Structures are given as structure tokens and as C-alpha cells.
Amino acid sequence: MSKNKWLILIVLGVAACVTMAVIVAGVWFIIFGDSGVDPTLPVYTTDQTASAHPGYLRTTATSGKSVYVSDYDEHSLQLEDRYPNHVIGRSPFGGGKICSIPGEDPTAYIAVDEGSEMPAFGVYRNTQLPPFDWRHAKFRAMEYTGQIGPSAHKRTTDQALIEDVVRTLSEGTPVTSPALAVVKGSISNLDAVCLSSDQLPGMMFCPNVYKDPAGPVYLVDSFEMEIISTNQWMKVHWIPASPLFTQWLDTP
Numbered sequence: 001m002s003k004n005k006w007l008i009l010i011v012l013g014v015a016a017c018v019t020m021a022v023i024v025a026g027v028w029f030i031i032f033g034d035s036g037v038d039p040t041l042p043v044y045t046t047d048q049t050a051s052a053h054p055g056y057l058r059t060t061a062t063s064g065k066s067v068y069v070s071d072y073d074e075h076s077l078q079l080e081d082r083y084p085n086h087v088i089g090r091s092p093f094g095g096g097k098i099c100s101i102p103g104e105d106p107t108a109y110i111a112v113d114e115g116s117e118m119p120a121f122g123v124y125r126n127t128q129l130p131p132f133d134w135r136h137a138k139f140r141a142m143e144y145t146g147q148i149g150p151s152a153h154k155r156t157t158d159q160a161l162i163e164d165v166v167r168t169l170s171e172g173t174p175v176t177s178p179a180l181a182v183v184k185g186s187i188s189n190l191d192a193v194c195l196s197s198d199q200l201p202g203m204m205f206c207p208n209v210y211k212d213p214a215g216p217v218y219l220v221d222s223f224e225m226e227i228i229s230t231n232q233w234m235k236v237h238w239i240p241a242s243p244l245f246t247q248w249l250d251t252p
Contacts, residue, residue, distance in 0.1 A: 042089045042120065044098045044112070055224035055235075061098065061112050061124050063089055068110055070126035072222065073131035077123040078206045084111045084121060102221065103201030117179055123203060124218040132203045133249075135170045144209070144249060146191040155246065156161055164244050165193060171238035174221040179233035180235055182225075187234055189213065190220075209249070210238060217241040 045059045051058040053072035061068045083104060088106055089098030091167045099121065100106040108129055111121040125131065142162050144154040156162070180187050189211045194204040208220035218238035226233045241249075 007078050019173075037087060037090045039083075039090070041087065041098075041158055043092050045092060046112070053222065055222060056067055059114075059122075060127075061110070067127045068112070069127050070112070070122050070124045074123050074125055075130065076134075076207050077200070078192075078204050079111055079121055079123065080185045080204060082121065083119055101202035105205070110201070117152045117244075120165070132200060132205065134195075135166065137195075137197045137199050137205070139166070139205070140196045141196045143194050143196075144191065145194060145206075146209075146211075154248070158248075161244060161248055162195065164242050165195070165207075167238055168242050168245065169219050169221070172219070172221075174202050174237040177236040177238060179226060179235055182232040188235075193219075201251075209241070210236065211249070217246045220247075 016041050017108045039217050042063045046059060048057050048059045050069050051073045053143040056072045056075065058069060061070075079101065081111050083197065084101060086102070087097050088110070090096060091098070091113070097119070099111040100111070101109050101111050101123075108126050108175040110124050112124050114122045117191045139162050141157050143156075143157065144152075146152045146154075155213035187210070190208055190209050191211070196208040198203050210218045210220060212218065217240075219241055220234075221237040221239055223237070226235060
């Protein structure tokens with residue numbers, strides 16, 4: 001075979017290899033995106049059904065015999081680290097990450113990326129375990145997450161105040177609000193108080209708080225979304241806050 005023919009074969013071989021590499025890379029990107037998730041990690045499949053609690057959805061993440069759930073009881077649980085990075089699993093498509101929660105046994109709770117364009121991790125509980133018992137938990141600190149006004153980002157370790165909030169949520173009688181308009185996915189004046197406990201490592205119990213422009217303060221028990229015409233509205237089941245908590249919230 002002539003030298004020119006050898007050169008042609010070499011060039012064609014290199015071109016074929018490059019083409020194959022591009023195809024493999026394209027398939028990898030389609031399946032796993034640019035997340036860099038290890039394809040050998042366990043796959044968690046998700047499913048969503050109506051919850052037993054009106055206004056909520058029950059979402060499960062399953063890998064083998066392990067089933068984790070995010071429902072009404074997990075709605076108020078938030079990660080201390082909003083972007084965990086210890087990946088233990090992946091979703092079937094798109095490179096979604098399943099992460100462990102720092103300080104928490106992954107057989108009990110995991111963090112599942114529920115975002116689309118941006119990561120947004122939700123807390124999922126193993127269905128073999130009972131929901132977090134916030135009514136009897138020992139909380140060491142509480143932070144108000146409001147970002148506007150002189151009382152924004154307040155934090156306290158006052159046990160009497162923390163116990164007052166837990167008692168109000170546990171023993172108060174919820175009332176239903178008039179439907180509130182949801183603007184850009186949120187309700188004005190709706191924030192949260194995040195309570196930290198050694199019984200919930202890596203997470204916080206964060207019930208919502210609503211500050212009525214007229215003055216009263218409420219702790220939120222649950223939500224119900226409504227679609228009226230083309231607008232979204234929210235019915236809120238809330239509990240009037242105590243004078244002690246209201247005074248703390250309004251004090252700079």
C-alpha cells in the first residue's frame with residue numbers, strides 16, 4: 001500500500017475517533033447534562049400523587065427497597081446548607097443529584113434536587129421512619145427570616161420564647177384566611193421562623209409567619225392553592241401568634 005493511502009487511512013481513522021468521541025459526549029450531555037454526576041451512582045426514581053393533606057402533594061424518591069417521601073410533614077423542613085455537595089445518587093435523566101445531609105444518616109433523610117434550571121433541594125424522609133416530632137423536640141435557637149424592616153433576620157436562644165412558638169403551633173386553633181394573591185410565586189409579608197435542634201442535624205424546622213399589614217401576626221399551619229380565572233390564590237390556615245412572639249418580632 002502506498003504512503004498516500006496509509007496517510008488517508010490514518011486521517012480517516014482519526015476523524016472516526018473524533019466523531020465517536022463527539023457522539024459519546026453528546027449522549028452523555030443529553031442524559032446527565034453538565035452536572036458531572038457519576039453515572040455509576042444509584043438511580044432514584046420519583047413519583048408524585050395527591051397528599052392526604054389538602055393543598056399538598058406527596059412525592060417519593062425510590063432506590064431499590066428504600067423509599068423516601070416529601071409531603072406535608074416535610075414541608076416545613078429546610079436544609080441548613082441549601083446546596084449540599086455529597087452526592088449519593090442521581091435521577092434517571094438530567095443529572096439531578098441526590099445528596100446526603102451533613103450530620104444526618106442517609107438511611108433516614110436525604111436531599112433531592114427538585115430544581116429545573118437551578119438546584120433546589122428538598123428534604124425527603126425514609127418512609128420506614130416517623131415524621132420529625134417537632135412538638136416534643138428540644139430547640140436551641142430560632143431565627144426570623146424576614147428581609148425587610150428593622151426586625152429582619154432576628155435570632156434568639158430564649159427558651160421561653162421558642163417554647164411559646166412551638167406551643168402556639170401545637171395547641172392553637174387554625175383559622176382560614178380570605179384567599180391571598182400569589183404574585184410571582186410568593187405572598188407578600190410571608191416569611192418563616194427557623195428552629196434548630198440537635199435532634200434534626202443538618203436541617204431546621206421552619207414554620208411560616210405572616211405579618212398582616214394591619215398589625216396582627218400569624219403562624220402558618222398549612223396552605224391550599226386555588227386557581228381563579230388565570231390568577232393564583234392561596235388559602236392559608238393560620239394560628240394567631242401570642243403577644244410574646246408578636247412583641248419580639250416587632251422589636252428592632
